[in-house]
Every structure is written in structure tokens, then in C-alpha cells.
Amino acid sequence: MHIEFENQRIEFNVQYGKRKKISLHIDGFGIITVKVPKGTSEEMINNAVERHGKLILEKLQMIAKAREIPQPREYQDEGKFLYLGKEYSLHELIELGDLNEEELKIKLKKFYFSSCKKVIGERITQYQTALRVKPKSFDIVESRTKWGSCSSDKKLTFNYRLAMAPIEVIDYVIIHELCHLHHMNHDRSFWRLVGSMMPDYKEKEAYLARYGRAMTF
Numbered sequence: 163m164h165i166e167f168e169n170q171r172i173e174f175n176v177q178y179g180k181r182k183k184i185s186l187h188i189d190g191f192g193i194i195t196v197k198v199p200k201g202t203s204e205e206m207i208n209n210a211v212e213r214h215g216k217l218i219l220e221k222l223q224m225i226a227k228a229r230e231i232p233q234p235r236e237y238q239d240e241g242k243f244l245y246l247g248k249e250y251s252l253h254e255l256i257e258l259g260d261l262n263e264e265e266l267k268i269k270l271k272k273f274y275f276s277s278c279k280k281v282i283g284e285r286i287t288q289y290q291t292a293l294r295v296k297p298k299s300f301d302i303v304e305s306r307t308k309w310g311s312c313s314s315d316k317k318l319t320f321n322y323r324l325a326m327a328p329i330e331v332i333d334y335v336i337i338h339e340l341c342h343l344h345h346m347n348h349d350r351s352f353w354r355l356v357g358s359m360m361p362d363y364k365e366k367e368a369y370l371a372r373y374g375r376a377m378t379f
Contacts, residue, residue, distance in 0.1 A: 163196075164365065165208050167215035172222075173368060175247065175328060176207060184210045186218070189242075189249040192225040193373060194218065237266040243379055245277070247328030270379055271322075278302050278325035285329075286318075286336050292359065295343040309370060310335045312342035326377040327370070334366035 164173040174186075174194035184202065187195045198207055211218070236242075241252040252258065256269050279302045290296055298316040310320045318339045324332050337359045345352035356363050 163204070163207065164368070165211050165215075167212060168219065170219060171368075172211060172215065172218055173365070173372065174211060178202070186211065186214055188218065188221050188225070192222050192376065193244075193247065193249075195248075237263045237270075243270070244326035244377055245274075246281075246325065247331070267379070274325045274379075275302050275322045278320065278322045281325065281329070281332060282320055282336060285333060286340070289333070289336055289340055289359070293337075293340050293344070293355075295340055297340070297343060309374075310339040312339045312346070314346065316343060323377045327373075331366045331369050334360055334363050335370075337363070 163176055164171055166172075172194070174196050177195060177197045178200045179197060181197060181199050184199070184207070185197045187197070189195070194211075196207055196211060198210075237252060238258070242249050243252060243255060244250075245255055252266070252270070256266070256273050258266065261269065282300065282302070286297075286300060296316075297312075297318045300318040300320065302322050303319045305319075305321045308319075308321060309324060310318065312318050320335065320339070324335060337356060341352055341355045341359070344355060360366070
């Protein structure tokens, strides 16, 4: 979801649960999460974010400035890493053991690759059924420029860094590439098909544009 505040766009994720109050959290990557009671209306959520709009923008500005200066990752318990849109300590993702930094990087990368393949493998089935398409294969790759791709021979690839994104953003990339099995270009028919599967796909694109640089290690 998002709101416009002081001519700036504030994007945030919403988590519904058994709670009495609305709470806001901004992690070290600038990702905003709004936790709300089940049944909370969109209007109430937007109002809550707007009330804290000034503080949110100030915090985001501080985080942006800090990220302009390359910060060395901490490959130990204090290090923070993204997984499915949330921030985790390194030991919550992999076993540290007595590994050195380079070994931990390799192990973490393998974790992201395997997790990405598992998540996409589970979710691609439901969307290919809904779209009545079937890719020849899909693979997880490393790419600096693309989140996903579809070849003319119906082979799909997905960037392993998607494992760091929220599940609904992963779903968008899956839908996007599956829709290319119907339309290989980005014409109106393609975007109509994407929109029929995910009406708010532009918010998912905006998420990748804004947080994509943070989805690394």
C-alpha cells in the first residue's frame, strides 16, 4: 500500500493479526511495516501512516543518507539480512559454526538460491494453472539487471535475490514472466493480462524500484 504525504510517496507493507493497536516499524533497509488488527479498514491504516508521515520521512531520509556510504556487512549475529521482505539476523538464516566471512557468504548465497527455487517452485504452479500456460522449465540465476526473464522457447529464469523480497512481490515477477508466454512483448494486451491477475502490480514494481538495491548481501 502507499499514501502521498507532502508530495512524497510513502510505501508500506501491511500485516494483519491478533492485536489491539496499530504499530509502525521501519527496518534498517527503509522497509516500512504496519501491523494492524484483523479487519482494520484501509482508511484507518492510511490515516495512521499519515499521522506519522513527518517522522517516517525523516527516518527514511536518515536511512538513505546512511546507505550512500558503503557499509560493510557484519557476517556475525549482529548482521542483518533480508528474507521474504523481513529483516533477520544471520544466525536465523544459516548456521554460523566456525566459518570465516568468505565461507559464510558462500553459505548464505546457497541459502538464497535454494530458498528462491523452493518458493518459486511452489507458487509458479498455481499461477501457470490460472493462466493456462506451462513453461518448459525455470531456473534460478544471478543477475544484476533482471528480476526474471522468459525466452522464446518458454524457459523462465528468476534472480535468486527475489528470496529477499516479500512473497507478493515474488508473485508479481512470476506472473509477469508467465504472462510473457502469451505475449512476448510489453504491449497493452500483456499489461491487461498482468493486471487481471494482480490489479496492484504497479505497487510491486515500485517496491522493486525502491528497495531493489537493498536486496543484496
